[in-house]
Amino acid sequence: GMDKSLTDKIFDPFFTTKAIGKGTGMGLSVVHGIVISMNGAIQVYSEPGKGTQFHVYFPIEKKPFEEQVTHSKIEIQGGTEQILLVDDEEAILSMEKQMLERLGYQVTSRTSSLEALEAFRKNPNKFDMVITDMAMPNMSGEKLSVELTKIRLDIPILLCTGFSETMSEEKAASLGIKDFLLKPIVIKDLAQKIREVLDEN
Secondary structure: OOOHHHHOOOOOOOOOOOOOOOOOOOHHHHHHHHHHHOOOEEEEEEEOOOEEEEEEEOOOOOOOHHHHOOOOOOOOOOOOOEEEEEOOOHHHHHHHHHHHHHOOOEEEEEOOHHHHHHHHHHOOOOOOEEEEEOOOOOOOHHHHHHHHHHHOOOOOEEEEEOOHHHOOHHHHHHOOOOEEEEOOOOHHHHHHHHHHHHHHO
């Protein structure tokens, strides 16, 4: 169970009681977003030492499911470039790698920023772009970006962060970061940012 101060925050994006690198804090935020988008409601009842109950409510849908199928006309552009992908959360790394490979990109992935730096140092001209998370143990995405640009000044870097208050376009540019993307990552936005950064470069 949880006290009221925790219960009031559990649906906030990226709120977590876990240490950095041990959890993203996105699970309940995503659930809340899905429920609200379906015109539903979600309530939580919790008491320390007793447990927690979630009540999820959805409106009754009278139309047959088949009639509600929508067709997206948004075309997502891919590419064939080589990308170095860095995120200490294995689940997120795996998901993003699959996204990028489906778009046609060649992806080298690392869960450690130090291992990513070493892979880049061994063959800096192999990569057309680096996509890195911000909050990582040992070396943050910020510091990794600085080290990468020391090795190869023109390498395009896309920084993914859930903490908008710690990163601005001006600060990103000063670190050699071409652009940044706020989490949670949506494939359409990721694909668009990659093309913007690569095509501009």
